[in-house]
Amino acid sequence: MVEQIKSTADYDAVLKNNNGVFVDFYADWCGPCKMVGPLVEKISGDYDTVKFVKVNVDEFPDIAQRYGIMSIPTLIALRNGEPVNKIIGYRPEGDLKALADLVK
Numbered sequence: 001m002v003e004q005i006k007s008t009a010d011y012d013a014v015l016k017n018n019n020g021v022f023v024d025f026y027a028d029w030c031g032p033c034k035m036v037g038p039l040v041e042k043i044s045g046d047y048d049t050v051k052f053v054k055v056n057v058d059e060f061p062d063i064a065q066r067y068g069i070m071s072i073p074t075l076i077a078l079r080n081g082e083p084v085n086k087i088i089g090y091r092p093e094g095d096l097k098a099l100a101d102l103v104k
Contacts, residue, residue: 001041001044001052002024002037002040002041002044002052002053002054003051003053003054004053004054004056005053005054005055005060008060008062008063011053011055011060014051014053015078015081018051019049019079019080019103020047020049020050020051020077020078020079020100020103021050021051021052021053021078021081022040022047022050022051022052022053022075022076022077022100022103023053023054023075023076023077023078024036024037024052024053024054024073024075025055025057025067025069025072025074025075025076026054026055026056026057026072026073027057027058027072028056030073032072032073032089032090033072033073036075037054037073039092039093040052040054040075040096042093043093043097043100046100047104049104050100050103050104052100057069057072067083067086071088071089073088074086074087074088075088075096075099077100077102077103078103079102084102084103085102087099
């Protein structure tokens, strides 16, 4: 299941309390984001050890700025709070799984 981030404090707690985190940076008006969101939701069920979260860049530009997000969707895999790799734009399910595999 993908958790919607509701505050910067929520996000910081997720990073602190989980070794592997998969972040979907998106906006409600973004067409490709609407296409990738269901794929992220689908693969999230395949990973017990990875925390999946969504961050709306319009609501939390401070979080997006931490990673220099310039285009959305941007998907980032983090281990111990540090970025391991990222995907920018719509990509197929296999690519998303490969990204999540880096932090499982």
